[in-house]
Amino acid sequence: MKSIFKGILGAIIGFVVGAGGLSLIRLATGLEPWKREPGIVIGYLFALTGWLLGVGVWDYWARGWFGLPVRKYEVTGWRRYFNFDPDHKVIGIQYLVTLVVMMLIAGLFAMVMRAELMNPGRDFLDPKEYNNIMSLHGMFMIMVAVTVISGAFGNYMVPLLIGAEDMAFPRLNALSYWLTPVVPILLLTSLAFQGWDSGWTGYAPLSVTNESGQIFYNLGFMTLGLSGILGAVNFLTTIIALRAPGMTWGRLPIFVWSIFSTAILSLLATNFVFVVLLLVLLDRIAGMGFFDAARGGNPILYQHLFWFYSHPAVYVMALPGFGAALEVIPHFSRKPLFAYRWAVAGFLGIVILSFTVWAHHMFTSGMSENPLPFMVTTELISIPTGFIFLAALGTIWLGRLWLKTPMLFGLAVIFNFLIGGITGIYLADVPVDLQLQDTFWVVAHFHYTIVSTQIFGLMTAIYYWFPKFTGRMYDERLGKLHFWWMFITFNTTFTPMFWLGIQGMNRRVAQYLPEFGDLNRWVSLSAFLMGASFLVFLYNLVYSWARGPQAESNPWKARTLEWQTSSPPPHENFPREPEVIGDPYDYGVPGSVHALIPVSGGSTDGDVVATSVALYPND
Amino acid sequence: MKRDFFFAGLLWIVLTFAGITLVSQINLFPLSAAHEADIIDEAFLFLTLLGVPVFAFVLVGLIYSVIRFRQPGEMPEDGPPIRTSRPVTWAWLGITSALAVFIIFNPGLKGIRELTANREPDLVVQVEMRKWNWTFSYPQYGVAVVDAQELVLPVDRHIRFEVTSTDIIHSFWIPAFRMKVDAVPGQINILYATPTETGSFEDDINLRAQCAELCGTGHPRMRAGLRILESAEFEAWVAGQAAGSP
């Protein structure tokens, strides 16, 4: 906790230095000393630096750059979770808890929105307040969706799955994490400055001309981007360089492949959104004119740069969810992952194609570019996505399905994304998109893609790995109750929105025509029920984490490496480095072994270490 | 195993048939009041008919497997070690690719070609959007309706909308025409439509011009009724407007 206080102190000092310094410069050049937006932006830059230095970067890292002795990290026990801890398992839990809390807050925002939408007219929010809540819901959820699976389970599980001790850059990993709590705080601070009403997309020129709350969105998104890039560097390096001997690319668990693909996207695309958010800030605080048509600027530029990141970002959200589902399905079908190579090709194909589809968000924007190529690439991206379905269906077909909670959620990812994918085809079709763009069809479609992959995927991952990261077992009955409750209410909430979209209800409105009233009331009630399902989840998570029965180290009898060590794993993950000698999913293949893990105490002088422990061999 | 393929296949055919019947029985669309709207509805319907078998296929794969292959109780034995199947994967690739390429041409390219076929307008309507109001001008008649509550159009004339904005991005959308285009400051975006029905917002809510791009506080209320008149009525209305304005 001390480091958090030091971080806050650092942030305050930083803000004073930054904003104060700017004021002094302005005073010296004869301007009025305090101007709100430049002051906040510059102050924030220094405050963020101060926060990071205070929270641990200085003590455990940066002192070395100045020739000072680096503090030894000696925190133990629960305090590690509130410190600049370099252990990937601690960081994974930090991400998980932070983002699940964010998800629940964002869910509450959604409940507020649906409450307002119960009736066509104004109930208790004016349109401005509604837009603020809608923007907060959007950006919170975007942050959850791009971060939660890779942040929590990517960090926790990837080193385990590939047989590594930790991530490639543990301190950088801690730094990536400690950037994330800043973002929701920033976004909520916007409410003190009339909020921001431009949604998670923040289109210019609206975002250049609205209230000062806007800059907190820009700064928050940029901070999130920085964290994502550093995380991506870490994941890619880890997966490329730290695989255990024998863990060839062809034996990599599919979840690792999904994180690898995601990291490529984050690495290459994020800086484009970073730039466009910066340009908006420059328009606001430095009087520039990127998006001011009167001065020759072009509002369409915003959309090009924004979607060049934000479309790949959709796959940043989707791929880890696919990865979690495909990881779970073979273990619970007791069958090899069908067409493993095709699934991998699907991930990589999506990575490549997703850089070529961005303007399909702009068919109605009046962009000067021809929409045709974007329609073509968008419809082609259904082919690699299809491989994911092929792998899932091929695995469960003729399998021995063990329908535990994680398996149910994994199958729900596939089912829900099927609807998300098919309805996306309509939006990719230029003529049909002219009607459906900016209607509730779009709202339904992207909730079906993103909630299905990222939130259902998150649930898959949480239930599947719960015994691993807590050492305890969740309550199976409550898990199943949560699944059916959430699965049914999710579908009854979002399916009617497709109909609303076809019937001509536009999105992002606090008030709407009375003709849409009945269906909206249904959607709202269903949404409340869906929100309530998370209470079951929360209870199960918290209670089982604290009081659940002790879990065996490998309750699912799964073959992959993370299950071959104790739960939760020791600091160094494995007693000695594992040696991978076979495929991870070869259930039912006679004599197949995924890996050998030598027990500790083997001789070091070249003798054979013959014992492999805790494996699940097939005889 | 053969039995499984047979029953699943049968289920797929039944579901597909039921789905297609359902789709063609219910009326998916609200009022259509333009020639272009029919093209777009047709594309929508076509995609739906194509989507039904795809949806049914995956659905059957999931549901049949879950029901047929589920193992109650404790951890089951390992299943058959099927890693992949060359014919299945290549057939999958072939069929999904063929479907993807097919829909690019139809309804994609076909629809775009039909929508852009006729570029010779009978009437030009300039739409200027701003927070949170509309100006509709008819340059051929020298008429401009400022802060308009209503957009008046003649039936059966090919209309070119020239849409722009004076402040931030809005979007000009007529649900009954199934088309929208953004109003972007500094540029004029074009939309073509040929109204085929007369009527007004009071008759059907889809006869309206609606802002479809988030534009701040007034966004939800930024709409104008649409009144489509017979040609003669329209001429009379325009003449009245011209006389009314100084």
Add this chain to the structure above:
Amino acid sequence: MNTASLQHKRYSRLNINRLGLWLFILSESGIFAALLFTRFYLLGLERASDLNQTIGLIITSILLISSLTAYRAESAIAHEDRETFLRSILVTILLGAAFLIGVGIEWSQAFVHFPPSGLFGTVFFTMTGMHAFHVLTGLILLALLYSNGRREAYSVEDHWGPEAVVKYWHFVDVVWVFFYPALYLVS
């Protein structure tokens, strides 16, 4: 299976660091690619005619030379030549600072000819500003190298710090190789 194969590591710590740095640089180039896209998207092939070409040429040359001195520093420390290392780092810092001063002079003139409120000014100040910011961070890192170098913190075996900073410095140079023609030469 024997212990030798268990301890087998294909990537040394140094190579892991290198990989991470290259990935970071790859990501960072996105910033500059986005700015170049912005520049051509908004302005096409136009540029302001009253740019000070002389200053542009001078600062470009300065920056390119600084890359050579940085390279010299890196190879010096790899051969345990501490004196050359320190001297080259110092020269690189001075050249970098001269570059920034040159940009400052250019800016003071540009404010008059094409202020940031106009379109070319908007693009010009943003691109040069973003690049100058990277030069500035590079200078801070070089200064750290210099002070650590004086304390003999680097050796033949362990000079990842200098290697990383010099690579970053080259990257900043390469960016300018793209920015300079995009801002000064295209027409």
